[in-house]
Amino acid sequence: MQNMNAGIVSYGVYVPRYRITPAEIGQVWGVDGAAMGQGLNIERKSVPAPDEDTITISTEALRVALLRAKIDPQEIGALYVGSESHPYAVKPTATIVAHAVGATPHLTAADYEFACKAGTAAIQTCLGLVRSEMIRYGVAIGTDTSQGAPGDALEYSASAGGGALVIGRENVIATVNHTVSYTTDTPDFWRREGQRYPSHGGRFTGEPAYFRHVSECAKSMFQAAGTTTKDYTHVVFHQPNGKFPRRIGTQLGFTDDQMKYGMVTPRIGNTYSAAALIGLANVLDHAKPGERILVVGYGSGAGSDAFDLTVTDALAGYNRSIGLPVQFFLDGGVELSYSVYAKFRGKIDMGEA
Amino acid sequence: MTIARFWRETPRRYNLGGSRCSVCTTVYFPPRTVCPTCTAHRQSLGKMEPFQLSGEGEVVTFSIVHEPAEGFEMQVPYALAIVKAVEGPLLTGQVVNVVPEEVKIGLKVHATFRKLREEGAAGVIHYGYKFAPKEEAGTGPRAGREAEPAPTPALSPDPSRARA
Numbered sequence A: 001m002q003n004m005n006a007g008i009v010s011y012g013v014y015v016p017r018y019r020i021t022p023a024e025i026g027q028v029w030g031v032d033g034a035a036m037g038q039g040l041n042i043e044r045k046s047v048p049a050p051d052e053d054t055i056t057i058s059t060e061a062l063r064v065a066l067l068r069a070k071i072d073p074q075e076i077g078a079l080y081v082g083s084e085s086h087p088y089a090v091k092p093t094a095t096i097v098a099h100a101v102g103a104t105p106h107l108t109a110a111d112y113e114f115a116c117k118a119g120t121a122a123i124q125t126c127l128g129l130v131r132s133e134m135i136r137y138g139v140a141i142g143t144d145t146s147q148g149a150p151g152d153a154l155e156y157s158a159s160a161g162g163g164a165l166v167i168g169r170e171n172v173i174a175t176v177n178h179t180v181s182y183t184t185d186t187p188d189f190w191r192r193e194g195q196r197y198p199s200h201g202g203r204f205t206g207e208p209a210y211f212r213h214v215s216e217c218a219k220s221m222f223q224a225a226g227t228t229t230k231d232y233t234h235v236v237f238h239q240p241n242g243k244f245p246r247r248i249g250t251q252l253g254f255t256d257d258q259m260k261y262g263m264v265t266p267r268i269g270n271t272y273s274a275a276a277l278i279g280l281a282n283v284l285d286h287a288k289p290g291e292r293i294l295v296v297g298y299g300s301g302a303g304s305d306a307f308d309l310t311v312t313d314a315l316a317g318y319n320r321s322i323g324l325p326v327q328f329f330l331d332g333g334v335e336l337s338y339s340v341y342a343k344f345r346g347k348i349d350m351g352e353a
Numbered sequence B: 001m002t003i004a005r006f007w008r009e010t011p012r013r014y015n016l017g018g019s020r021c022s023v024c025t026t027v028y029f030p031p032r033t034v035c036p037t038c039t040a041h042r043q044s045l046g047k048m049e050p051f052q053l054s055g056e057g058e059v060v061t062f063s064i065v066h067e068p069a070e071g072f073e074m075q076v077p078y079a080l081a082i083v084k085a086v087e088g089p090l091l092t093g094q095v096v097n098v099v100p101e102e103v104k105i106g107l108k109v110h111a112t113f114r115k116l117r118e119e120g121a122a123g124v125i126h127y128g129y130k131f132a133p134k135e136e137a138g139t140g141p142r143a144g145r146e147a148e149p150a151p152t153p154a155l156s157p158d159p160s161r162a163r164a
């Protein structure tokens, strides 16, 4: 079946320019932030400028993706933005992003929410639409500008970034061979309507949540695809910190070499819905035709989506030099003091109601 | 600005939608319905076509704003520049992703998509273009780079800097 060769036609990433270190955060709260950062395997996290949000970050990432594959935005039939930090409670992020890249009005668009896996859920929707030939190109974006409450453990990791994938049937640079999911009702992390910062179940976020879902989802992928860890050149996990993905990877039997390009959180923090997509983008920045990639996302609440991909020969004709490689965002950045960070993130009371 | 007026301007604010005269190929931003270069001959009537700027350009002049416009308090001091697009038109916009000291005449920039203004915490959010220094892979901002003096672009040995 020709349509089963659908997959990634192009990709783009954007990470805001500013960074803050765990040590800088810790000294405000009387905590050894450097040690905290080491424990989480997070060296720094990205911070959006005051004029950046999920809409602007998504737009920047998608513009790069469209340029790289010279895609006419009018050929986009569906656009989904997965995030837990949509700027509006009511009014879609997707409509503004679609307009900003010139994709309106003849497309379907919607926002997705599923904690950190809303972006991977969007990929699955696009795959369905592309394989059934309802659309030519589908766009799946995962972007967040997440915040932890001041002083909370999450404040050391929650960062900002976005990844955009164009899914199609022609000139596919990475075919999606299989996708499977694993979903349960697990209250590990949540935010009630109207609450500014999320709540989490503390230690409950580890074993029964992240580890169980990622591991079960990966195992069902091995079964569905008839693969073992050895079949994959690269593996990408959702990465709420730099510690969890390494541990699950080792548990499943992956080597550091298989994990190295997929790990981006230590240098930019937890970009939530974007984390797995930016990890995948970094893998694609380095990948060669024929290599196989396993991606396992995770979203609290809880669920995992896994993708088994094969890089194709079309990669040779794909222009990865347009826009910036993920490595640029991992290396680059300008460090902020906590006070400027607090100002940028609206944590200073300006006396407004 | 009213929501309706802003909404009517979204094609140019979001996408740098201008116009081009199909007779003499001059590009205009904001878009025009008649070409001033050709009007004497009325050649351009009905010959103006929509044209999207690439967003690439360079700073021709700028000022550093210390007294912010409403809504820009968090970003002071910031650079407001006139940018000459590679297609020709001059555009005004804020330069972001840079410390003001690094903004120079001749600085190569590209358009970025940013929040322009919010109408309070409950109102609509306006988006549009700003400019950012054109980063090449491998020459981008490194941690701590802002502490070092920036290299001066060849085009501007002596940038005259206006202080607002």
Ligand SMILES: [Zn+2]
Residues within 6 Å of the ligand: B021, B022, B023, B024, B025, B026, B035, B036, B037, B038, B044
């Ligand atoms: Zn003309």
